[in-house]
Amino acid sequence: MKISLNAMAKALLMTAFSSALLLTTAHANNPSPTIKADAPNRYIVKKGDTLWDISGRYLDSAWRWKEIWATNKQIKNPNLIYPNDILILCVIQGKTLIGVDTGEGCAGVEKQLIGNVVASTVTVTSTANSIPAIPMSAIRHWLDKTIIVNPKDFNTTPYILASKNRNLITASGDKVYAKGVPLIIGQRYGVYHEGEMYVEPKTQEVIGLEVTQVATGLVTATESNGVTSIQLIESYGKEVREGDRVFVELGNSIPPVFYPTPATVNRGGMIVRVMDSISSAARGGVVAINLGSSHGAKPGDVLTVYQKGPLVRDILDNDTPVRLPSEPSGMVMVFNTFDNISYAYVLNSELPLNVGDQLLPPPYL
Template identity: 85%
Template sequence: MKMSLKKIAKAMLITTFSSAMLMTAAHANNPPPTIKADAPNRYIVKKGDTLWDISGRYLNSPWRWKDIWATNKQIKNPHLIYPNDVLILCVIQGQTLVGVDTGEGCAGIEKQLTGEVSASQVTVTSTANSIPPIPWSAIQHWLDNTLIVDPQDFNTTPYILASKNRNLITSRGDKVYAKGVPLIVGQRYGVYREGEQYVDPKTQEIIGLEVTQVATGMVTSTETNGVTSLQLTDSYGKEVREGDRVFVELDNSIPPVFYPTPASVSRGGMIVRVMDSISSAAKGSVVAVNLGSTHGAKPGDVLTVYQKGPLVRDIKDNDTPVRLPDEPSGTVMVFNTFDDISYAYVLDSELPLNVGDKLLPPPYL
């Protein structure tokens, strides 16, 4: 039986609408996350573990770890996990949960969940020595002294004119001179080296400039001709050069504790740079993405990476090229955000990740 083009279009529209309704219903029903078939009933946390690794032991979708974590009402920060903690898998009131065994097994986990707790009974726990969401060693370089700033603002700041001894290499204790807007005597300032510009792949607009702090200096005097004297108080592995910029030290801190969670950003994004001068990223790499705090990105946000589908020839349509759908190729977690750019750690990758790969919040299921 033949169907007219109008009827076919109507049927396709109904099918698409029905699929959308089913997806909405699935989200609304909040189905439980999928527990791995080989999830351990008991696991002893080791030094070097990360929250993401442990989540991956239990869940096919590690970003949904909070859905199965048994929150202890007696602890102010109940999501912290420490080396030597014993995690146990329990079924409590029909729900599969993971919690820290206090010696009573699953009965103790249930007490923690359901027990009435007054404010005076809540224990404050330290973040020190707790396991991190991702390896700190892999991201430390991008937390210490590296920032992304507005290029226009950067170019209006005072610059290093010369050093007192006219030496090429300067370090802590040396005096340098800056020229530009007068700085405040007695104030600490950072000395920053210009790095790579970030260009949005779609708009080709410059969206940020990476700068590295090479030193800190104290202003000792200012002159009427715009020259400021600074005594270097700290250096960070690099010499101060002529042309480096001077401005108030910027706070590059991230929250002491953050957890992997599905990103809730205002739009999709892209990988705009693979760090450490390598061509493609894999698990353990750091990438820069064109999603920042202005788009709702924050430390802990998990994003799925999609690789552009290949072009194939349609042999039934005169070899017309057809683009296949984008496919997920990895997962990244944001750990440091700026206005329009963030640094993200590659949690896993099925294929090499490249500049231009798309980013979206992870699928719900």
């Protein structure tokens, strides 16, 4: 019975979102993106600009920016934009494109775009100081030290038993003792504090546990009774407490540069948490969504947020309650993915975004 119910729920979900998914997979057959009427012919990139903001200057559908970007074939990282670059609007071979002016105007952009490329002439460009897709300062905390793990795995790891000085709270420079599976002497380990548990709203199934690294320690000794001595060598703004877990530091797999693109996830999703807030999110905020790598989500994916329509009464039909259609209320971009959960940055919002708001790939038309 459980299998059939899950199958039915999946079928209903896929039916509800199928039309939006068809739009994302068939984009090649859609018209070219529309350039804004007030798009600048010339724009000088400034420090503090983001790729999303620049795209929004030229397109109503900012997530389609790659379709109008004149990629330089002589550059290994052709999508990077830097402060003081001069962007110009050009019509090349009947298409309206944006490129970086090298001093020759649109003729130079066309030369970069269609010129023959010899392997030895390709220039490798650094990602350092390039314009980010979104403000890195807004997402740094959720990139560096916060991860989603399997709760069952987390609960099998060694835990902080006590500190050398028997303090309840410890930090960098202190010695602490962990109990559990013996750790390797000389090895660095992370100390993680347990945070939010994530539950799939429709099934109430636990899909992840959020944990935050609060310190890094070096194992100095192990005892036969399972107690390990750890010297804390770095702390990250929070105290190490009894009960915190210890395991190998998990590396950051986020690409150094990512670009906003329409999501190609295999189902719709919803906002399951508003980070650092008890209510709603607005532009510049961070939310957790129930779409992860297992659903095809990846850094750079853009999703439209839909707010459920209000329930009204039909006065000509005996006050029968009628649910109005869901309406778009904003857009988010995924920047960090885990198996079943992702963190996403709020690109824009017409209305406050709330837990339970639905997510779909943005339409092209």
